[in-house]
Amino acid sequence: MFGFRLFTKEISRSGRQKIESVGSMLTAQPLEQHRPAKNIHLGSVEQWQNFGLANPLERTPRKDYEFFGFAPHAASGSQYSGTRVSIPELARVVRHERVMDFECNITDIEGLGASKAPLAELADMDDFAHKRCAAYIKDISLAAMNQSLSHREIRVIHSPGSDFFVRHSWDRRLFLANSGGSHHLCSGRYVAARLNASVPLRAKLHRYEFDQSALADVLRSYAFGVIGSTSKIKHAFFEAMQHAKVRFYWLPLPRPFDSLRGVIFPLEDERSRYAFDLLRNSGMFDLGEYLKALAAGRTDT
Helix, strand or coil: CCCCCCCHHHCCHHHHHHHHHHHHHCCCCHHHHHCCCCCCEHHHCCCHHHCCCCCCCCCCCCCCCEEEEEEECCCCCCCEEEEEEECHHHHHCEEEEEEEEEEEEHHHEEEECCCCCCHHHCCCHHHHHHHHCHHHCCCCCHHHHHHHHCCCCCHHHHCCCCCEEEEECCCCCEEEECCCCHHHHHHHHHHHHHHCCCCEEEEEEEEEEECHHHHHHHHHHEEEEECCCCHHHHHHHHHHHHHHCCCEEEEECCCCCCCCEEEEEECCCHHHHHHHHHHHHHCCEEHHHHHHHHHCCCCCC
């Protein structure tokens, strides 16, 4: 943590008070409040592979890894106006590996990409089988298993190349990004597990994992915080930054945290660095530390 004594002369007492007041309004664990209960929908997994990517639905169009914010005018230091920054290094924070001929057993699948069933309301694949496939799992036999798996919409079996697997290192579960056949696949999986039957599946695997070195490089230059999404908090935050003349950038967050607001503080700027310390010690969530924990394999943060 950076020492306060180095920068107290950079921000006025009233500026520090405003920043600390905003910090006291923030939630220490905002991600927890927006994280869905664990379920089998691929879309519920934290999408950190999209961290920093532009979203065409954003109000102000931007390029990937480009962020808009505010800063004191370079000439006088008194005017506070819009600015932007590009952080292309974010592209290396999450590695994307493709395994072209990945093989697993059907019982290894722990989640799905699509279904007519409400995947986000189902805790695991067995929960799906019990609640949505009861008629298909009454008979625990090889014949019943094969009948379920003969369904043509299980494309990973009957139309190779159309479905694929996905795994995120920070979630660890194996998902099938399917386009149909969820009920029959789930039923066949359920019966196979109880018969200890082998049902090998092959498809492309998309694997995402943090690059700890790349993340560390980014965090040496920038700090990331989360302030929440209410108009009251956003207005108070901006007002405090404007009063204290602090450079910062807005940071859109990936799903499922896209309703929150993130902020970026350039650490080369003493005023920004000091403001980040004040906010963090007053209650702001440190997103950088959270990502470091995920990258290190600590998923209980």
